[in-house]
Amino acid sequence: MGSFSLNYLLRRLLVFFLTVWVAATLIFIIPRLAPGDPIQAMIARMTQFEGYVENADLIIEAWRKRFGLDDPLYVQYFRFIGNTLRLDLGYSMANFPATVYELVGRALPWTIGLVGIATFIFFTVGNLCGALLAWYRTPKWLKVLIPMSMTFTSVPPALFSLLLVYIFGFLIRVNNNPLFPQVGAYARGMAPEFTLEFFGSVLYHGFLPAMSIVLVTFGFWALGMRGMMVTIEGEDYMILAQAKGLKPFYVLYRYMIRNAILPQMTALAVSIGTLINGSVLVEIMFVYNGMGSLIYSGIANQDFGLIQGTSFILIVTSALAVLIIDLTYPLIDPRISLEGR
């Protein structure tokens, strides 16, 4: 178990901070590319959408002050970056007194929970399936069954969730009730609290959303793992291990999976962005109480501050996840600490 080389650590941190900075800068620039005064335009669109905007002058004033639209552009920029880095994301216009920070704070744990659990499942199951596909002692029926279970690989999670909602929410019914709930993260009328009942409800409601990510994703990891295993099977140390008479399971676990899992970790870091993309849409399909639904409500209400803030925090979250994976990588691959990379 090595410690990281300084070079490796610094590079990872640089990527993290660059990502956060690029995200903040993009979010500063994009609305300014649109023609016209952004705030007037937003209010106009809200008026068009809702017919009448409550507290319109208050909102205009708050946003004018926040953006300081009369200051020179670079002053606006540095103030915006400063505010954003302190997570002062301004007000949500659709839920005016509420700040974006409050709304995001309520939604983010749900998204992290959903994506985290789904990732854990598809990474474990996928790599295990891939290893079994390549292993010579795997029973024949498993080698038939696993590829069959991978049929839906690469179908977009959001579309797959539509199918799941239809099948388990409409087609299959028990006593005229759907087998799984189609809406929300927990039963309606329940208050979030640390009870077994609430926890059960969360699992029950989270099952379909998590499955719509897992079932279309684990096949990628199985395929990647299988490719790695095939490469490893040709290595000399495998012949030695067998010649030494090591138990097959020991060889599978310590010699093959242990080595094959390393590139998979790197691939996981690379795929975080795509994963977040997918889960945002899955949340919308299931009206799950996470960041995806928050963004969607922002889009529906033309609440630009909410869209900006939620997107920014999700980008930071995904950069953080990548950083964590990158920093745990040297712990499972001691070679990293030796080379500078």
Added chain:
Amino acid sequence: MAENTSDAPVAGGTKEAGLLNRFDNPWLNWKFLTGAGIIGFIFFLIFLGNQLWDTELALAGASPLNMPPVGFTNWRNQEGIPEHPLGTENSGRDMLALLIVGTPRTIGVGAIAASVGMAVGILLGFLAGFVGGWVDDVVRLATDVTITIPSLLVLIVIQAVLPRIDLLTMALLISMFAWATPTRYIRAQVLSMRESGYVQMARLSGVPTRDIMYREIMPNLLPYLAASYIGNMTGAILSAVGLELLGFGPQRIPSLGVTIFWSIEAAALLRNMWWWWGIPTVILAVVFIALLLINLGLDEIANPRLRKAN
């Protein structure tokens, strides 16, 4: 994918004869051929549809509303009629015409975005892999940052301030993120090829760097580039469908994602209008699976070790 289906019969001859058999062509890969066959068949159907079916029916108000496909009934107990074999949706667009018009548009967005991303990726990947030094550092940083950012979120922010955009603009916006994965991939391949014997040989013989890049390395990279392009296209279609599912998409002549968005907006699930959301969803799913098969096949064509595993 399917371990049980051996490559040997397709690739011609038994394994022992494989080396000698000149029909042992790596391109005769069942995954590649199946995937390409499915995509080809879809395009054939689209072509046929364009010849035989009135695509004007894809416009709103062209047909009666909410009709079920032939052989089914909707919630008002209306029978499907042969004039609209796949039914219609709630603003009177014929589903069959929608599919004929929408499917190539959806695949097209992916193809355009992937092509732009690929062109940039080849340029930057070769540059970083060959020039090295600070150029490599900058390209790698830019790639890492771009891959880390979930592209959909930035695209949502952009689309939220832009007025309605057409498909081409959407494709170009998506391509802003579609260059990073090919760049990283090509750079890695170029780095490993740079040290191989034939490149060293060419360099010793005084072949100019540009010729080494494009005449020596590029042809060897073709299967990798093709696999990368297909992967990129999958990603681009995914982004496009994602944006369309959020309601950012062309409204008058819809693509598949837009059609699904409308069906969700109109609670087609609750009204049991499965043909409205279900048929486009299944077509998209088939397209994605076919692209994956092509990608896997190309991987095996490029990498003999993976081929051996079958």
